Amino acid sequence: MMSLVTFTRNNALPLLRTSITVRIQLNSASLSSLVRLEEKQGYAVVAMHKPPVNSLSLEMIQALSESLSELEKNKCKGFILTSACPGIFSAGLDIREMYQPTEERLKEFWSSLQTLWLQLYGSKMASVALINGHAPAGGCLLAMCCDSRIMVNGKSKIGLNETKLGIVAPFWFKDTFVNTIGVRQSERALQLGSLFTPDEALKIGLVDRVLPDPEAATAVAESELKEFLQIPAMARYLSKMRIREAALKDLLENREKDLNTFVNFATTDAVQKGLGIYLQSLAKKN
Numbered sequence: 001m002m003s004l005v006t007f008t009r010n011n012a013l014p015l016l017r018t019s020i021t022v023r024i025q026l027n028s029a030s031l032s033s034l035v036r037l038e039e040k041q042g043y044a045v046v047a048m049h050k051p052p053v054n055s056l057s058l059e060m061i062q063a064l065s066e067s068l069s070e071l072e073k074n075k076c077k078g079f080i081l082t083s084a085c086p087g088i089f090s091a092g093l094d095i096r097e098m099y100q101p102t103e104e105r106l107k108e109f110w111s112s113l114q115t116l117w118l119q120l121y122g123s124k125m126a127s128v129a130l131i132n133g134h135a136p137a138g139g140c141l142l143a144m145c146c147d148s149r150i151m152v153n154g155k156s157k158i159g160l161n162e163t164k165l166g167i168v169a170p171f172w173f174k175d176t177f178v179n180t181i182g183v184r185q186s187e188r189a190l191q192l193g194s195l196f197t198p199d200e201a202l203k204i205g206l207v208d209r210v211l212p213d214p215e216a217a218t219a220v221a222e223s224e225l226k227e228f229l230q231i232p233a234m235a236r237y238l239s240k241m242r243i244r245e246a247a248l249k250d251l252l253e254n255r256e257k258d259l260n261t262f263v264n265f266a267t268t269d270a271v272q273k274g275l276g277i278y279l280q281s282l283a284k285k286n
């Protein structure tokens with residue numbers, strides 16, 4: 001079914017400011033509002049918009065993937081990944097996708113997530129994550145796929161907290177983590193399921209800058225992206241691949257195996273019980 005992702009073009013020439021809507025093929029009409037794309041002078045802003053917490057459901061994952069493809073098709077050189085939901089970057093994978101799922105949807109969900117990670121982690125475009133809220137688990141993964149991370153100070157936390165839910169981060173989450181903060185910090189944080197404050201995250205290199213408010217963070221994210229964009233694109237991309245290509249290759253060569261591992265693990269009684277309890281604890285909070 002045809003659907004729309006809003007794409008706003010904000011350019012100085014020739015009409016000062018124009019707004020266009022780009023038609024892209026998505027799986028469902030409900031994708032239309034999930035990702036907001038705004039074209040700026042020389043780059044784009046990709047803002048997740050799935051209130052209340054930008055959980056990564058199948059539709060959200062596919063909308064992000066389609067948005068990146070759309071940017072690539074439009075020869076976009078770089079983007080800022082952020083959230084249009086106040087106080088939340090992304091709550092990570094939508095736990096309801098993994099709780100009492102049908103096998104067919106669970107497989108599509110995981111396969112779509114693999115695709116998004118391969119796209120984002122291996123992107124030729126330069127990218128900056130503007131982390132304007134909580135970023136646990138899958139939210140942290142999205143941020144780590146970017147070339148730089150700018151976080152707004154406050155109560156938000158970031159990290160891979162999977163063990164706290166009784167689940168295990170897959171090997172490619174782990175590889176992304178290790179490539180970002182190193183082996184020792186990853187080994188400890190993965191086991192403990194640590195979520196870090198912005199200052200703690202800065203200290204271990206999980207984020208690159210912490211700014212006091214969203215406005216300051218946005219300005220720094222823009223200047224950071226421009227710095228990346230000033231480097232000759234091919235040299236920058238190939239240098240990034242020097243670090244990332246082994247992890248990308250590992251998943252590319254083991255996609256099917258990883259999918260089966262995930263489905264088998266996620267559907268065990270122990271994991272289903274743990275996810276049920278976790279979902280209840282989130283609901284009880286409210």
Ligand SMILES: CCCC/C=C/CC(=O)SCCNC(=O)CCNC(=O)[C@H](O)C(C)(C)COP(=O)(O)OP(=O)(O)OC[C@H]1O[C@@H](n2cnc3c(N)ncnc32)[C@H](O)[C@@H]1OP(=O)(O)O
Binds near residue numbers: 095134162165286
């Ligand atoms: C099997 C191997 C797979 C391995 C990989 C896993 C990777 C993952 O990403 S697992 C997901 C991990 N995510 C989390 O642990 C985050 C859980 N959420 C929170 O901690 C909090 O919601 C928050 C800190 C992000 C935000 O807190 P806030 O007080 O603003 O909002 P809440 O009242 O808690 O939530 C509002 C609403 O949203 C529902 N919700 C929150 N997170 C998720 C989620 N990840 N998936 C689905 N739904 C989520 C929450 O239940 C509330 O729903 P109701 O309004 O209906 O009660």
